[in-house]
């Protein structure tokens with residue numbers, strides 16, 4: 001059984017598409033632990049945003065900072 005610490009350490013791996021045993025263990029933990037659910041959701045959002053900001057060259061530093069700020073306020 002994974003602990004919260006394991007989940008936070010392996011969340012990136014999980015989002016990248018982990019192997020089956022880890023995926024199931026993560027899902028099982030996330031089903032029971034709202035803290036880790038929130039953590040993984042935020043990590044996914046942040047990664048998604050980072051990839052978008054990287055794609056959009058016209059997006060200025062201040063614009064991307066605003067987006068990050070908005071995301072932070074949501075939590």
Ligand SMILES: [Zn+2]
Nearest residue numbers: 003004033036
């Ligand atoms: Zn947890």
